[in-house]
Amino acid sequence: MNDGLALGQKEAFAEVEKLLQPFRKGDASIALDTDITRDLNIDSLAVMDMIMELEDKFDISIPLNVVAETKTVRELVDAVSRLRMGA
Amino acid sequence: MTPTPTLNTKLKFQRCGFSSLAQAMDYAAQGETGFNFYNARGQLLSVLPYRELRAQAQIMARKLLGLKLHRGDRMLLVADTTPQFATAFIACQYAGIVPVPVSLPVGLGAKTGYVDQLALQLAGSGARAAMAADGLGGFLAEAAEGANLLLHGEPEAFASLPEAQADLKPLGPDGRCYLQYSSGSTRFPLGVDVTQKALMANILGMSSVGLDIRPEDRAISWLPFYHDMGLIGFMLGPICNQLSTDLLPTREFARRPSVWLNMISQNRNSVSYSPTFGYDLSMRRLSDEQVAALDLSCWRRAGIGGDMVQPQVLRRFAEIFAPAGFREGAFVPSYGMAETCLAVAFAPADDKVRIDRVLRAGLAAGRAEAANASADEREARTFAICGLPLAGHDLEVRDEQEFPLPDRRIGRVFVRGPSVTPGYFNQPEATAAVLHQDGWLDTGDLGYMLDGELIVTGRAKDLIIINGRNIWPQDLEWAVEALPGLRRGDVAAFAVHDDEHGGEDVVVLVQARLTDVEARDELRRAVEAAVREQAAIDCRVVLVPPHALPQTSSGKLSRSRARNNYLQGQYGEPADPVPAES
Numbered sequence: 001m002n003d004g005l006a007l008g009q010k011e012a013f014a015e016v017e018k019l020l021q022p023f024r025k026g027d028a029s030i031a032l033d034t035d036i037t038r039d040l041n042i043d044s045l046a047v048m049d050m051i052m053e054l055e056d057k058f059d060i061s062i063p064l065n066v067v068a069e070t071k072t073v074r075e076l077v078d079a080v081s082r083l084r085m086g087a
Numbered sequence: 088m089t090p091t092p093t094l095n096t097k098l099k100f101q102r103c104g105f106s107s108l109a110q111a112m113d114y115a116a117q118g119e120t121g122f123n124f125y126n127a128r129g130q131l132l133s134v135l136p137y138r139e140l141r142a143q144a145q146i147m148a149r150k151l152l153g154l155k156l157h158r159g160d161r162m163l164l165v166a167d168t169t170p171q172f173a174t175a176f177i178a179c180q181y182a183g184i185v186p187v188p189v190s191l192p193v194g195l196g197a198k199t200g201y202v203d204q205l206a207l208q209l210a211g212s213g214a215r216a217a218m219a220a221d222g223l224g225g226f227l228a229e230a231a232e233g234a235n236l237l238l239h240g241e242p243e244a245f246a247s248l249p250e251a252q253a254d255l256k257p258l259g260p261d262g263r264c265y266l267q268y269s270s271g272s273t274r275f276p277l278g279v280d281v282t283q284k285a286l287m288a289n290i291l292g293m294s295s296v297g298l299d300i301r302p303e304d305r306a307i308s309w310l311p312f313y314h315d316m317g318l319i320g321f322m323l324g325p326i327c328n329q330l331s332t333d334l335l336p337t338r339e340f341a342r343r344p345s346v347w348l349n350m351i352s353q354n355r356n357s358v359s360y361s362p363t364f365g366y367d368l369s370m371r372r373l374s375d376e377q378v379a380a381l382d383l384s385c386w387r388r389a390g391i392g393g394d395m396v397q398p399q400v401l402r403r404f405a406e407i408f409a410p411a412g413f414r415e416g417a418f419v420p421s422y423g424m425a426e427t428c429l430a431v432a433f434a435p436a437d438d439k440v441r442i443d444r445v446l447r448a449g450l451a452a453g454r455a456e457a458a459n460a461s462a463d464e465r466e467a468r469t470f471a472i473c474g475l476p477l478a479g480h481d482l483e484v485r486d487e488q489e490f491p492l493p494d495r496r497i498g499r500v501f502v503r504g505p506s507v508t509p510g511y512f513n514q515p516e517a518t519a520a521v522l523h524q525d526g527w528l529d530t531g532d533l534g535y536m537l538d539g540e541l542i543v544t545g546r547a548k549d550l551i552i553i554n555g556r557n558i559w560p561q562d563l564e565w566a567v568e569a570l571p572g573l574r575r576g577d578v579a580a581f582a583v584h585d586d587e588h589g590g591e592d593v594v595v596l597v598q599a600r601l602t603d604v605e606a607r608d609e610l611r612r613a614v615e616a617a618v619r620e621q622a623a624i625d626c627r628v629v630l631v632p633p634h635a636l637p638q639t640s641s642g643k644l645s646r647s648r649a650r651n652n653y654l655q656g657q658y659g660e661p662a663d664p665v666p667a668e669s
Contacts, residue, residue, distance in 0.1 A: 025612075035196075036195050036196075037194070037195050037196055037616075037619050037620055037623065038616040038619065038620055039616070041625070042619075043619075043623065043624060043625050044193065044194045044554075044623035044624070045341065045368075045554070047194055047195055047623070048338070048341045048342055049342075051342075052342040052343070063222045064191060064192060064220070064222055064223065064338070065192070065198075065222045065223055065225065065226060067192075067194070067195060067197075068192035068194070068195075068196070068197040068198040068201060068226070069196075069198050070195050070196065071195060071196040076195075
C-alpha cells in the first residue's frame with residue numbers, strides 16, 4: 001500500500017489513515033488514491049477537525065490554498081510531509 | 088502586544104449619525120479603540136487601532152490612485168480576517184473606489200469551483216483591480232486571465248506601489264459604499280449595491296433600538312468579512328460606534344469553537360453575533376469544569392441571525408452556560424438579509440427568548456394558529472419571534488396576489504425602508520424581480536405577523552442554508568446532472584426541516600432509468616459524491632422513476648411541488664413528519 005514512500009511520508013500516511021478510519025464507506029480501505037471527499041463519508045466540519053488534528057500532531061500549519069488544492073490522501077500526505085520539512 | 092482599550096479616554100462616544108463611512112472613520116480615528124486580531128489559541132496576533140487603520144488606509148488610497156483607477160471603479164478584495172483586508176476596504180473609501188469583498192475557498196479540493204466563482208465576480212462587478220489574501224494570489228491570477236485588470240496580487244503587490252501626490256476625495260454620502268456578493272447562485276452571482284445612505288441608516292437602527300450600543304461595549308466576532316453579518320456587524324458597525332472589536336478568522340473558530348467563549352470570558356466582550364449553528368457548535372465537547380471556568384456575565388447582547396432562529400438550541404445553550412453567568416435574556420433574535428444591508432427586525436430585550444407555539448395542522452394551509460400549553464411537540468411547532476422593524480422601516484406579510492395578510496396568516500415577507508438596496512449591480516432584471524417600484528422588497532422568506540412583530544417560518548425561494556452557508560439548489564442539481572447517464576431536468580434538490588436535530592437536511596431526487604440493483608446503488612453513491620464535492624455537504628438521495636419530477640407550466644422543474652410530493656411520501660421514502668410550511 002505505502003511502499004515507495006519516504007519515512008516522513010509513511011508517518012504522515014499512518015496518521016491520515018488513522019484519522020480517516022471512521023469515515024470509510026463499507027469495507028473499502030484508505031489508500032493513497034482515495035479521494036477524501038468523494039470516496040469517504042466525511043463532511044466539511046469533520047474535514048476541518050482532521051486538518052486541525054494533523055496540524056497539532058505534526059506542529060505544522062496547512063495554508064488555505066494547500067487545503068483547497070488537496071483532494072486525495074496522497075496529496076494530503078505529500079503536503080503534510082513537505083510542511084514538516086519546512087518546505 | 089496590548090489590545091486596544093474598551094473605552095476611549097478623551098473622545099466622546101458617538102452612536103453613528105455619520106453621513107458616510109469615511110466620515111465615521113475620521114471620527115473613530117481620534118480615539119484609542121480599534122481592531123484586535125486573534126488565532127484559534129486565543130493569542131493576539133496584531134492590533135490595529137482606528138487611528139492606525141485610517142493612516143494606513145490613506146497611504147494605500149494614494150497608492151491605488153497611482154494605479155490610474157478612476158472614481159467609482161470597483162476593486163475586488165478577498166475578505167480574510169486580517170488587517171490588510173480592513174485597510175484595503177477603508178483605503179477604497181478614501182480613494183473613491185468601490186470595494187467588492189468576496190469569500191475565501193472552503194474545504195478540500197475547493198480550488199476549481201473557487202477560481203470559477205472569482206472569475207464570475209470579477210466579470211460581474213467589472214473590477215479594475217483585485218487583491219487576494221496571502222497565499223491565494225495564484226488562484227486569483229488564474230481567475231483574472233482575460234479580465235481587464237490594472238493590477239492583481241497579494242497585499243504585498245499593492246503595498247509596494249508608489250504613492251500618488253493626490254488629494255483624497257472619499258466616497259461621499261450620495262453614492263455607493265461597496266458591492267456585497269452573497270446573493271445569487273454560484274453560476275449567476277448577484278452583487279447587492281450597498282449605498283452609503285442605506286448602510287448608515289441600517290447601522291444607526293441596529294445600534295440604537297436593536298442592540299442599544301453603549302460606550303462601554305466591546306465586540307467580538309468570528310464571522311467572515313465576506314458576509315454582511317461579519318462585515319457590517321463587526322467591522323463597519325464598530326467603526327461607526329468607535330467600539331473596540333476582537334476578531335477571529337472563521338476557520339480558526341471552526342477548529343476550536345470554544346475559543347470564542349474563552350475570549351469573551353477573558354476580554355470581557357459584551358456584544359457578539361452568530362447563526363444558531365455557532366451556538367450549537369461552541370457548546371460541544373466542553374466539560375463541566377471548562378464551563379465553570381468561564382465568566383460570561385459580561386455578554387449583554389448575543390445576537391442570532393443568518394439562519395432560522397432555533398429556540399430549542401438557544402435554550403440548551405442558556406442552560407449549559409447559566410453556571411458561567413450567561414443570561415438567556417442576552418439573546419437577541421433578529422431578521423435581515425444582504426438586500427437590507429443587515430438586520431431590519433430585532434426582538435426587544437426580554438429575560439428569555441420569546442417564542443410562539445402554533446398548531447402543525449394549520450401550517451400547510453398557511454395558518455399559524457396558537458397552540459394551547461397542553462399541545463405536545465407532535466401537535467405544535469415552536470418559532471422564535473424575530474421582533475419589530477427598525478424605526479422608519481415597514482414589514483408586511485402578503486399572499487400570492489401580494490395582498491397584505493392579517494396576523495397569524497403565513498405569506499411572503501416584504502420590507503420597505505431606508506436600509507433597502509437600490510438593487511443588484513448591473514442586473515436590472517434580477518433587481519426588478521425582487522424590488523417593486525414603490526420601494527417594497529420581496530425578501531423570498533415566509534412568515535407571519537403577530538401584534539406588529541415578525542415570525543419567520545421558512546423560505547419561499549428555494550435557497551438551502553446549511554451551517555449558515557447559503558447553497559443554491561441549482562448548483563447541486565447541475566453537479567449531479569453532469570454525471571454519466573443523467574440529463575438536464577433529472578434532478579431536484581431541496582431542504583427539509585430536521586425536527587430532531589434542528590437545522591436542515593438536503594434531499595436530492597434523481598430520475599433513474601436503471602433497474603439493476605447494483606447499478607442503482609452505484610448511482611446513489613455517485614450522486615452523494617457529486618454533492619459532497621460541489622458543496623461539502625451530505626444529502627439523502629432518492630431515486631424516482633422517469634417523468635416523476637413535477638414541472639411548471641413553462642416546463643421548468645417545480646422544486647416546491649417536488650418537495651411536497653416527497654414530504655407526502657409519493658416517492659416511497661419515509662417522509663419528514665413535518666407537513667412543512669410551503
